[in-house]
Amino acid sequence: MSTGKVTPISGFLEFLPAERLVEQHFLDVIRRTFELHGFASIETRAVEPVERLAGKGGDVDKEIYGITRLGRHADDATESELGLHFDLTVPFARYVVENAGKLAFPFKRYQIQKVWRGERPQEGRYREFTQCDIDVVDVGSLASHFEAELPLVIADAFAQLPIGPFVIQVNNRKIPQGFYEGIGLTDIAGTLRVVDKLDKVGAATVARLLEEAGATADQAQACLDLAAIKSTDLSFVDEVRALGVSNPTLDEGLAELAAVITAGMAHAPGVLVADLKIARGLDYYTGTVYETQLVGYESWGSFCSGGRYDALASDGRTTYPGVGISIGLSRLLGLLIGKGLVTASRSTPACVLVAVISEDSRPRSLAVATALRRNGIPCDVAPSAAKFGKQIRYAERRGIPYVWFPADEPTGDLSDPADAAPAQDSVKDIRSGEQTPADAETWRPPAGDLAVMIRRN
Amino acid sequence: MSTGKVTPISGFLEFLPAERLVEQHFLDVIRRTFELHGFASIETRAVEPVERLAGKGGDVDKEIYGITRLGRHADDATESELGLHFDLTVPFARYVVENAGKLAFPFKRYQIQKVWRGERPQEGRYREFTQCDIDVVDVGSLASHFEAELPLVIADAFAQLPIGPFVIQVNNRKIPQGFYEGIGLTDIAGTLRVVDKLDKVGAATVARLLEEAGATADQAQACLDLAAIKSTDLSFVDEVRALGVSNPTLDEGLAELAAVITAGMAHAPGVLVADLKIARGLDYYTGTVYETQLVGYESWGSFCSGGRYDALASDGRTTYPGVGISIGLSRLLGLLIGKGLVTASRSTPACVLVAVISEDSRPRSLAVATALRRNGIPCDVAPSAAKFGKQIRYAERRGIPYVWFPADEPTGDLSDPADAAPAQDSVKDIRSGEQTPADAETWRPPAGDLAVMIRRN
Numbered sequence: 001m002s003t004g005k006v007t008p009i010s011g012f013l014e015f016l017p018a019e020r021l022v023e024q025h026f027l028d029v030i031r032r033t034f035e036l037h038g039f040a041s042i043e044t045r046a047v048e049p050v051e052r053l054a055g056k057g058g059d060v061d062k063e064i065y066g067i068t069r070l071g072r073h074a075d076d077a078t079e080s081e082l083g084l085h086f087d088l089t090v091p092f093a094r095y096v097v098e099n100a101g102k103l104a105f106p107f108k109r110y111q112i113q114k115v116w117r118g119e120r121p122q123e124g125r126y127r128e129f130t131q132c133d134i135d136v137v138d139v140g141s142l143a144s145h146f147e148a149e150l151p152l153v154i155a156d157a158f159a160q161l162p163i164g165p166f167v168i169q170v171n172n173r174k175i176p177q178g179f180y181e182g183i184g185l186t187d188i189a190g191t192l193r194v195v196d197k198l199d200k201v202g203a204a205t206v207a208r209l210l211e212e213a214g215a216t217a218d219q220a221q222a223c224l225d226l227a228a229i230k231s232t233d234l235s236f237v238d239e240v241r242a243l244g245v246s247n248p249t250l251d252e253g254l255a256e257l258a259a260v261i262t263a264g265m266a267h268a269p270g271v272l273v274a275d276l277k278i279a280r281g282l283d284y285y286t287g288t289v290y291e292t293q294l295v296g297y298e299s300w301g302s303f304c305s306g307g308r309y310d311a312l313a314s315d316g317r318t319t320y321p322g323v324g325i326s327i328g329l330s331r332l333l334g335l336l337i338g339k340g341l342v343t344a345s346r347s348t349p350a351c352v353l354v355a356v357i358s359e360d361s362r363p364r365s366l367a368v369a370t371a372l373r374r375n376g377i378p379c380d381v382a383p384s385a386a387k388f389g390k391q392i393r394y395a396e397r398r399g400i401p402y403v404w405f406p407a408d409e410p411t412g413d414l415s416d417p418a419d420a421a422p423a424q425d426s427v428k429d430i431r432s433g434e435q436t437p438a439d440a441e442t443w444r445p446p447a448g449d450l451a452v453m454i455r456r457n
Numbered sequence: 458m459s460t461g462k463v464t465p466i467s468g469f470l471e472f473l474p475a476e477r478l479v480e481q482h483f484l485d486v487i488r489r490t491f492e493l494h495g496f497a498s499i500e501t502r503a504v505e506p507v508e509r510l511a512g513k514g515g516d517v518d519k520e521i522y523g524i525t526r527l528g529r530h531a532d533d534a535t536e537s538e539l540g541l542h543f544d545l546t547v548p549f550a551r552y553v554v555e556n557a558g559k560l561a562f563p564f565k566r567y568q569i570q571k572v573w574r575g576e577r578p579q580e581g582r583y584r585e586f587t588q589c590d591i592d593v594v595d596v597g598s599l600a601s602h603f604e605a606e607l608p609l610v611i612a613d614a615f616a617q618l619p620i621g622p623f624v625i626q627v628n629n630r631k632i633p634q635g636f637y638e639g640i641g642l643t644d645i646a647g648t649l650r651v652v653d654k655l656d657k658v659g660a661a662t663v664a665r666l667l668e669e670a671g672a673t674a675d676q677a678q679a680c681l682d683l684a685a686i687k688s689t690d691l692s693f694v695d696e697v698r699a700l701g702v703s704n705p706t707l708d709e710g711l712a713e714l715a716a717v718i719t720a721g722m723a724h725a726p727g728v729l730v731a732d733l734k735i736a737r738g739l740d741y742y743t744g745t746v747y748e749t750q751l752v753g754y755e756s757w758g759s760f761c762s763g764g765r766y767d768a769l770a771s772d773g774r775t776t777y778p779g780v781g782i783s784i785g786l787s788r789l790l791g792l793l794i795g796k797g798l799v800t801a802s803r804s805t806p807a808c809v810l811v812a813v814i815s816e817d818s819r820p821r822s823l824a825v826a827t828a829l830r831r832n833g834i835p836c837d838v839a840p841s842a843a844k845f846g847k848q849i850r851y852a853e854r855r856g857i858p859y860v861w862f863p864a865d866e867p868t869g870d871l872s873d874p875a876d877a878a879p880a881q882d883s884v885k886d887i888r889s890g891e892q893t894p895a896d897a898e899t900w901r902p903p904a905g906d907l908a909v910m911i912r913r914n
Contacts, residue, residue: 005772006551006554006555006772007555008555009502009504009506009537009539012502012504013502014499014500014501014502014552015499015500016499016556016559016560017497017498017499017560017566020497020498020499020500021497021498024498035806035835036806036830036833036834036835036836037826037830037835037836037837038805038806038807038835038836038837038838039805039806040474040477040478040804040805040806041474041477041478041481041806042471042472042473042474042477043471043472043477044471045466045469045470045471045585046503046571046573046585047466047469047585049466050527054527063526063527063528064526064527064528065524065525065526065527066524066525066526066527067522067523067524067541067573068522068523068525069520069521069522069523069575070507070511070520070521070522070523070540070575071520071521071575080466082466083527084524094463095471097463098463098464098465099473102473103473103474104804104851104854104855106840108805108837109474114503116503116524118526118527118528128502128503128504138840143840143841145816145819146840149823149838156830263820263823266820266823267823267827315462315463347497347561348495348496348497348565349492349493349495349496349497349498350495359602362602363720363723366606366720366723366724367723369494370724373493373494373613376493377493378492378493378494378495379493379494379495380494380495380565381495381606383563383595383600383603384600394561397561398561
């Protein structure tokens with residue numbers, strides 16, 4: 001087919017093969033970690049009814065993509081209006097209600113899929129991107145220990161990825177809510193929105209904005225004092241107590257956050273931080289909230305966020321509370337790959353290129369490849385019986401570390417060893433140039449060469 | 458969020474967790490096989506410009522889904538019209554042209570993604586479905602040995618899947634084309650379209666249709682004779698020769714098909730069949746074509762098709778020939794899962810449920826889980842410190858084969874062994890009821906229990 005002139009579409013990221021291998025490594029580690037923690041995979045269809053995506057207010061701020069059949073016939077006029085999902089939470093909530101009778105609760109699921117948002121594309125913001133979500137959902141009520149266990153799954157996954165140091169910042173909506181109530185503020189959501197700007201506009205501006213919204217100077221200062229509290233151990237509890245505010249919701253929040261930090265201290269010391277300025281999402285989350293930053297790349301924002309919903313889903317009669325975290329994989333890779341921070345050692349899964357001596361002997365090369373593959377060694381067979389130098393360059397261009405030379409059929413004067421061609425296969429490490437005799441039935445590459453190596457630069 | 462009433466959307470298949478585990482097993486085997494054969498993964502964005510999807514004729518017969526931003530602003534009016542891809546070949550061709558300068562040719566890629574078609578949904582036909590494609594593409598010319606190697610990759614993948622016996626039917630466009638030319642027929646495409654109906658309408662009707670289209674009775678009979686030829690070895694060549702037609706294109710086709718069948722006989726005896734009635738796709742493929750049927754489920758049609766394109770892609774100056782095969786995974790699973798032919802042994806990756814004795818001792822259960830996970834054993838921790846019977850039922854409902862009981866802290870009169878609680882962890886196979894002492898640092902389940910077992914029923 002003629003493809004003519006081609007230009008990329010802004011906001012729709014595509015990777016070259018070596019970059020895709022980095023992405024696959026991240027996806028594999030994330031999936032394996034989710035599964036080790038007992039989360040079951042689901043995938044939901046890419047589309048939902050627009051009215052479900054838009055929510056109660058018919059809000060299309062989320063920049064929903066609607067879809068329509070271009071070849072639609074008149075008799076399909078009754079089809080409901082559909083749009084592409086913009087996250088994995090809305091479809092998961094729908095899936096839970098739709099399949100409630102067939103699921104075992106508490107239901108722990110992971111979901112790794114693309115989502116679409118018609119936002120203005122910018123660095124790290126795409127119109128098509130991959131999210132990796134875990135959620136635990138239960139019927140009626142949900143045990144709070146899940147709020148402590150979920151960030152440990154993320155800590156396990158991130159610890160295995162070449163992303164450098166990271167912190168998971170944790171807060172609990174009940175802390176600012178109880179605290180604000182305790183100091184006599186009534187507009188909780190409005191106060192949270194202002195405090196959320198702290199990193200961007202600074203303390204003085206936040207204080208001014210709070211006062212403009214009706215807080216006294218003391219109240220504004222108390223909000224700033226609370227937001228300044230941060231600890232990787234339980235010292236945050238005493239620091240909040242020292243502010244002298246008493247409120248039952250605050251107490252509940254402190255106990256829940258202490259449980260999360262305690263679990264973090266046992267499982268992933270230093271990774272979980274109680275950070276009381278975290279306010280994003282506190283308008284829809286009802287308990288614990290999580291944000292995740294790469295140390296040194298804080299300006300990129302959070303790569304992994306989530307929290308607890310008292311009503312993740314509801315069918316009107318039954319309520320399904322849930323807690324979840326979502327890794328923004330495309331954002332993370334957009335940074336790491338885009339900045340050249342993480343690279344793959346080759347552009348193909350093949351660890352070995354099997355050379356071809358002549359087209360007539362291709363079946364012999366294929367037999368070598370079959371033996372290697374049977375032993376789990378990914379390999380490629382040279383596309384043509386070109387000169388060996390050209391075949392080696394085929395491997396070099398792709399970063400394939402080994403070239404396999406099948407034994408030539410003995411030729412020449414066999415009575416003269418100097419004239420007889422080698423009768424045994426050999427394999428060459430083209431990085432070192434070292435060539436050694438080898439048997440395809442038993443040879444194995446060093447473990448570090450079998451899979452593509454993903455490096456942090 | 459309130460999800461209200463929920464109804465499935467026709468044509469958009471979703472799996473329950475145990476079904477998804479079947480799908481993941483298929484995806485894993487397919488991916489591993491593609492990678493062992495040296496194919497590199499790419500993913501392309503879900504959208505292409507509608508004009509590219511529609512092709513030269515502006516054809517929307519493919520039931521393209523167009524997408525539009527519902528919250529679109531006036532300043533975006535210049536955005537080009539986009540649609541969801543309906544296969545992976547059109548986007549791959551575009552990707553090759555777009556990235557030609559950065560790819561190493563011949564380029565072997567695999568691509569496993571969802572595609573969308575607004576077709577009328579029916580059994581085995583979905584509006585959203587997953588395709589698993591491999592293609593080899595080169596610049597200018599493509600060695601014909603790739604046409605012999607590609608079906609062997611599929612044979613390797615299918616041989617490892619619980620799908621029962623299957624056959625890959627192979628033909629070559631040059632055989633009917635040369636044969637028809639050799640007997641004096643000129644409307645090659647029209648003749649192929651009629652012969653393609655053979656299985657549905659029978660030989661007598663095909664003969665009548667060919668004669669109505671201008672063929673003589675002898676010509677029609679010759680077409681039927683050719684279409685009747687089928688062999689798992691090279692005997693098809695002599696059978697064609699015996700029809701007494703001489704044509705250079707026919708000769709070329711026979712040689713190419715013989716090479717494919719020869720490779721099949723060496724690598725996967727009995728799986729590849731030269732089947733000269735295969736005509737589907739011969740209007741756009743230019744050489745070898747493939748179809749794949751499950752033995753006993755022939756009426757379901759092909760689950761895996763492909764062929765060679767002399768011009769997979771072109772930018773006007775350079776032509777990129779290619780050969781590819783696509784597994785219709787959703788069709789295959791629609792049959793196997795839909796008919797209950799293949800099932801998973803559990804609905805979660807977890808192999809072990811770690812029981813919780815009391816909420817106070819949850820950290821001890823989490824430590825057991827951490828030790829098991831470190832050894833690659835997926836596990837779950839009981840959601841509550843319920844009675845053990847209830848915890849065991851949690852495992853049973855999900856098909857988790859083992860329940861781990863952490864040692865209780867020694868209690869009671871320790872000087873009286875009968876009164877002291879057990880001090881060692883134990884693990885119970887809840888299928889047999891057998892319970893044995895175990896150490897989380899060293900215990901391993903039998904290999905057959907570690908991963909979910911996928912069974913052909």
